[in-house]
Amino acid sequence: MKKLVLIGATVLSSIALAACGSSNTATSKSPQTSKSSAVKVSKPKSQEYRFNNNVAEIRDVKVEITSQKVIPAGEGTNSGEKPLLAFWYKVTNKTNKEIDPTSAWLAIFEAYQDTSKTQENKLEVGSLPDEKYLNTQTENIKQNATAENAVSYELDDTTTPVILKAHQGIDGKKIGEQKYELK
Template structure:
């Protein structure tokens, strides 16, 4: 069974929401245009008619104007180039489907990666990199250190051939990820952020 790409390799080629959002001049100009639109009024039919370049991403509500505005509310991490929406999660015991070869229980998350229709694709986005670049899972059960959980094997074989597939601008692709639990009672805190800032965090009960 294939496993999720090694963490070291992913970090070597990964990029956060801020990195991909601010790297190109195209995104910057798009963000400036979006900001002006927000200052004048909320999105309306008249604005849409007068500005054909208005971001479809903002209209959909799944994205934010700039990378600096990224947020995570426990369900969706909103970025300007791409966003990640959690659709389900559950604990899988050793030997159960999705954790057939593990020795410890895992918490698995199912999610969609949505790429903005306006993204210039300067750095192609795939579901695995989009998650690993922005999330870490923690169980706060150690008095001396932050207990960041290890990534486990892919919990859903339906994503075996698409976990590293490039997503087109405007496209959405589903994927899953799992983490090895270090106890069976402490909630898992999912922290979203990059190297310089935190976008938000949420607790997930072990059930």
């Protein structure tokens, strides 16, 4: 039941982050007699949106993966039947928007494990791998502040690497991917 409530709250919070990935273009309106043209105002994509060296950054949020670990089925907080790949991370809210650690992660990342010859294998989010974040994972982060959290994914096997794909927010363009070997 707790997991369903958490997922519901996360989805609602994630909707608020959906706008994080959209880009803004400003145009200047001028009188008809003027010959000025539209001016695009934005940072270069390479600086504004990126995912490399365990750091994903979009306009409103920065997420830094600090560690990862495989948790076998039935061990620690993993009461499920599948092993988990857990990620610990820090989230920085670069705006005054309501952003929490769980929603920030879910708005940016999707995990895949290439265990099928014919289909993409998107991994399901697993249980919270670290109980110390139970009461803070959905708390809003103040502007320019950083909060820590953890997330896990249910693995299909413990040998095939996991590909973490980052996007500019929910349904946003892909900004990068990284491969994580299972240790």
